Structures are given as C-alpha cells and as structure tokens.
Amino acid sequence: MKDYTDIIDSPVITEKSAIKMQNDNVYTFKVAKDADKTQIKKAVERAFGVTVKSVNTLNTKAKKRRVGRYPGMTKTYKKAIVTLDKDSKIEL
Numbered sequence: 001m002k003d004y005t006d007i008i009d010s011p012v013i014t015e016k017s018a019i020k021m022q023n024d025n026v027y028t029f030k031v032a033k034d035a036d037k038t039q040i041k042k043a044v045e046r047a048f049g050v051t052v053k054s055v056n057t058l059n060t061k062a063k064k065r066r067v068g069r070y071p072g073m074t075k076t077y078k079k080a081i082v083t084l085d086k087d088s089k090i091e092l
Contacts, residue, residue, distance in 0.1 A: 004043035
C-alpha cells in the first residue's frame with residue numbers, strides 16, 4: 001500500500017465544498033488517479049486521525065479554456081468526497 005501522502009494530493013476548496021464542510025461534515029480531496037475507495041479511506045483516517053463513514057469518488061473531465069488566442073484544456077483529476085462520523089472533524 002502507498003503512503004497516505006501519495007494518495008491525498010490536496011483539499012478542494014470551493015463555495016459548495018465549504019458549505020458541505022460546515023453543515024454535513026463532508027470533505028472533498030484531490031486524490032491519486034489509481035487510488036480506490038478503501039485506500040482513500042485508510043489514507044484520510046491515518047492523515048487526520050478521524051473516522052470515515054463513506055467515500056464517493058469521481059473523475060473530472062477536461063474543459064476547453066483559452067488564454068488569449070491560444071486554446072487549451074484543463075487538467076483532469078480524481079476527486080474523493082469523504083463523509084465523516086458526527087464526532088470527527090478536520091481542520092483545513
């Protein structure tokens with residue numbers, strides 16, 4: 001098994017994810033593309049010392065973007081939406 005630092009890349013901080021953090025105890029992370037749900041669960045539990053209730057994953061799609069006159073694509077990544085128990089909390 002990989003170390004948890006190889007699995008969890010960074011938290012996803014958006015307006016929607018911030019509301020979910022406060023109200024529902026749900027956190028969103030960018031994770032390694034080859035990580036599965038059990039590896040993500042163990043990595044979050046080891047990294048933050050919390051109890052994970054469930055893990056949902058999705059692969060983001062590339063979107064067309066332009067910088068001036070040059071077209072390009074955004075990067076794709078795997079996103080994990082982690083639900084914690086009521087007692088657990090992560091400080092980001």
